[in-house]
Amino acid sequence: MLSIKNLHASIEDKEIIKGLNLEVKAGEVHAIMGPNGAGKSTLSSILAGNEDYEVTKGEMLFDGKDLSELGTEERAAEGLFLAFQYPVEIPGVSNMNFLKTAINEIRSYRGEAPIAAKEFLKMVKEKSKLVELNPDLLKRYVNEGFSGGEKKRNEIFQMAMLEPKLAILDETDSGLDIDALRVVSNGVNALKSPSNATVVITHYQRLLDYIIPDFVHVLYDGRIVKSGTKELALELEEKGYDWIKEELATA
Amino acid sequence: MIDTLEKTNVFTKSIEEASYELWDKFEKLRAPFLELLNKTSFPTTRDEYWKYTRTTKISKSSFNFPKKGNSIDVEIPVNAYVIYLNNGLLDEFSVIESELLSIKSFETITPDQIAKYFGHEQDNERNIFNLLNSAYFSSGLFIEVKKELDKPVYIVNQLNGENIFAQPRKIIVGNKFSKATIIEHTVSNNCNNVLSNNVTEVFVGENSNINYTSIQNEGSGVFHLDNIQAHQDKDSIFTNHTYSFQGDWIRNNINTWVNGENCETNMFGAYNAKNKQLIDNHTTLDHRVANCLSNELYKGTASDKATVTFNGKVFVRKDAQKINAFQSNNNILLSDDATINSKPELEIYADDVKCSHGSTTGQLDEEALFYLRSRGLSEASANNMLVGAFVGEVIEHVEIPELRDYIKSLYGLE
Numbered sequence: 195m196l197s198i199k200n201l202h203a204s205i206e207d208k209e210i211i212k213g214l215n216l217e218v219k220a221g222e223v224h225a226i227m228g229p230n231g232a233g234k235s236t237l238s239s240i241l242a243g244n245e246d247y248e249v250t251k252g253e254m255l256f257d258g259k260d261l262s263e264l265g266t267e268e269r270a271a272e273g274l275f276l277a278f279q280y281p282v283e284i285p286g287v288s289n290m291n292f293l294k295t296a297i298n299e300i301r302s303y304r305g306e307a308p309i310a311a312k313e314f315l316k317m318v319k320e321k322s323k324l325v326e327l328n329p330d331l332l333k334r335y336v337n338e339g340f341s342g343g344e345k346k347r348n349e350i351f352q353m354a355m356l357e358p359k360l361a362i363l364d365e366t367d368s369g370l371d372i373d374a375l376r377v378v379s380n381g382v383n384a385l386k387s388p389s390n391a392t393v394v395i396t397h398y399q400r401l402l403d404y405i406i407p408d409f410v411h412v413l414y415d416g417r418i419v420k421s422g423t424k425e426l427a428l429e430l431e432e433k434g435y436d437w438i439k440e441e442l443a444t445a
Numbered sequence: 446m447i448d449t450l451e452k453t454n455v456f457t458k459s460i461e462e463a464s465y466e467l468w469d470k471f472e473k474l475r476a477p478f479l480e481l482l483n484k485t486s487f488p489t490t491r492d493e494y495w496k497y498t499r500t501t502k503i504s505k506s507s508f509n510f511p512k513k514g515n516s517i518d519v520e521i522p523v524n525a526y527v528i529y530l531n532n533g534l535l536d537e538f539s540v541i542e543s544e545l546l547s548i549k550s551f552e553t554i555t556p557d558q559i560a561k562y563f564g565h566e567q568d569n570e571r572n573i574f575n576l577l578n579s580a581y582f583s584s585g586l587f588i589e590v591k592k593e594l595d596k597p598v599y600i601v602n603q604l605n606g607e608n609i610f611a612q613p614r615k616i617i618v619g620n621k622f623s624k625a626t627i628i629e630h631t632v633s634n635n636c637n638n639v640l641s642n643n644v645t646e647v648f649v650g651e652n653s654n655i656n657y658t659s660i661q662n663e664g665s666g667v668f669h670l671d672n673i674q675a676h677q678d679k680d681s682i683f684t685n686h687t688y689s690f691q692g693d694w695i696r697n698n699i700n701t702w703v704n705g706e707n708c709e710t711n712m713f714g715a716y717n718a719k720n721k722q723l724i725d726n727h728t729t730l731d732h733r734v735a736n737c738l739s740n741e742l743y744k745g746t747a748s749d750k751a752t753v754t755f756n757g758k759v760f761v762r763k764d765a766q767k768i769n770a771f772q773s774n775n776n777i778l779l780s781d782d783a784t785i786n787s788k789p790e791l792e793i794y795a796d797d798v799k800c801s802h803g804s805t806t807g808q809l810d811e812e813a814l815f816y817l818r819s820r821g822l823s824e825a826s827a828n829n830m831l832v833g834a835f836v837g838e839v840i841e842h843v844e845i846p847e848l849r850d851y852i853k854s855l856y857g858l859e
Contacts, residue, residue: 242815243819266815266819267818267819267822269819270819271821275819276819282812284834285838286831286833286834286838287831291830292822293820295822299821299823356820
């Protein structure tokens with residue numbers, strides 16, 4: 195589904211991603227861990243099409259399509275979703291209007307008719323329940339005045355509404371208490387299917403107790419330097435990242 | 446200078462050629478303004494008040510006394526007392542007279558009835574357009590709000606013609622303890638060189654609450670001016686909303702004199718200027734006495750080659766203590782070729798006041814744009830959504846829900 199080969203990317207001439215490789219197949223859950231400044235959030239920004247970053251080398255294929263040829267909204271319409279680490283507040287734009295417009299533009303991209311009002315409302319009801327999001331919040335402006343937990347729930351709610359093929363969760367666990375973490379994780383797990391995939395970017399192992407990854411990767415200095423199964427996450431939690439840095443230095 | 450004087454004379458001469466019975470009837474009221482007009486020249490961009498808006502196209506034109514044109518279909522979003530103006534002339538008007546409200550045309554009143562209101566206090570020195578209207582109004586409405594109205598007054602201002610001037614005059618008097626919303630909605634069709642020069646005088650009486658909302662939804666070919674003069678007595682509320690849409694030349698001169706204590710004044714405005722549109726809002730608020738509150742919010746955007754100007758002046762006079770005056774103008778510049786001039790001005794002569802003013806001009810929030818696009822919205826619709834949200838903050842202040850929704854829909858908002 196997602197195939198990243200020898201990716202190099204920079205911001206303002208500073209190289210952040212330095213030859214990254216990653217293969218994600220349908221039905222899989224991948225976790226990307228790594229110390230601060232390793233390039234985790236940069237990777238998610240680049241995948242979503244943030245134009246602040248320049249891809250200088252390598253390729254990113256999504257279902258065989260070259261992502262760098264696609265604008266941010268086209269990536270979304272192709273089925274890529276980024277749950278933001280810091281969802282922005284957009285005063286004046288109502289959640290419902292925003293979501294409906296998003297769904298309809300994606301539908302139009304795919305040559306489908308706009309969603310019927312009734313179907314949309316039914317979907318909102320169903321999906322907001324999934325992440326235990328108070329429906330009253332949806333009448334308000336996008337993320338405005340939402341607590342940290344509500345913002346993250348709203349991200350997963352949007353993901354549920356848009357039904358992406360590939361979801362990238364960027365530090366979704368940051369700022370969540372244990373109850374919110376459980377709710378958000380349940381939501382993500384409920385959306386899992388053999389035809390979609392999830393990439394979880396996280397600092398801590400904690401989230402991975404709830405969202406069980408098939409693969410764990412360590413991102414360090416712009417590259418994936420180690421890959422393994424969920425046991426690797428436990429090892430990182432216990433020993434930190436220094437041993438990996440040392441391994442790299444001696445290699 | 447001689448040049449511009451001559452231009453004024455050419456302009457007024459073309460008007461004088463029309464004979465109009467109302468002008469004879471109100472000759473005494475008009476006379477001082479006519480005299481002043483003859484001594485006044487059109488402004489140039491050297492005049493501070495007209496620095497960003499040229500009036501040359503108007504002063505060089507010749508306009509004729511209007512005739513009624515075809516009527517234009519207008520959706521009236523609220524149940525209201527509806528009055529139609531067609532090219533500045535009253536259309537199928539009949540007097541409204543009830544215990545709540547009285548609306549009469551100048552044909553049906555005597556000059557004495559409006560003598561104390563007509564041109565009561567105006568900024569005539571800097572605004573020749575007031576004088577033009579006082580001297581040569583094309584129609585007149587005398588609106589007396591007696592109590593709290595059961596529904597708003599809705600004036601549909603239709604423009605449809607060529608080389609004409611439409612100069613409706615409105616005098617609105619809010620009696621003690623009265624309350625009203627008066628909406629003026631301008632539309633046009635097939636206009637070419639039309640001067641729509643409106644003067645509205647509002648007398649907000651003790652304990653009254655008057656809201657005057659102008660929806661400027663005309664198309665091209667119109668020079669549109671709203672000249673509003675509001676006078677507030679003690680314990681009153683005056684609220685003005687001005688929403689400008691696609692007209693290619695719009696200038697609003699909105700002046701409020703707060704003459705009594707414990708008053709509240711609200712001024713709201715929004716605009717999305719596109720193409721080569723010119724939208725210029727000049728507001729002046731004069732706090733003459735103590736213990737009053739004022740709140741002003743103007744927001745909008747300029748794209749393509751449009752020019753937007755905001756100049757908001759607030760005076761707080763020497764003995765006007767305990768004034769709270771807030772003013773804010775926020776703009777978004779959507780193209781490199783568009784121009785935004787924003788000039789908030791405070792002149793404070795009292796020492797115990799709370800006043801603030803702010804002006805911002807920026808771009809759309811890149812992070813918010815990226816967020817919307819990452820959910821599948823095209824760049825264009827993400828832009829529209831953010832622009833809508835930006836001006837939407839102003840429209841939220843429209844109190845009547847149906848009217849608020851209607852104005853939102855004119856901006857393409859849900």
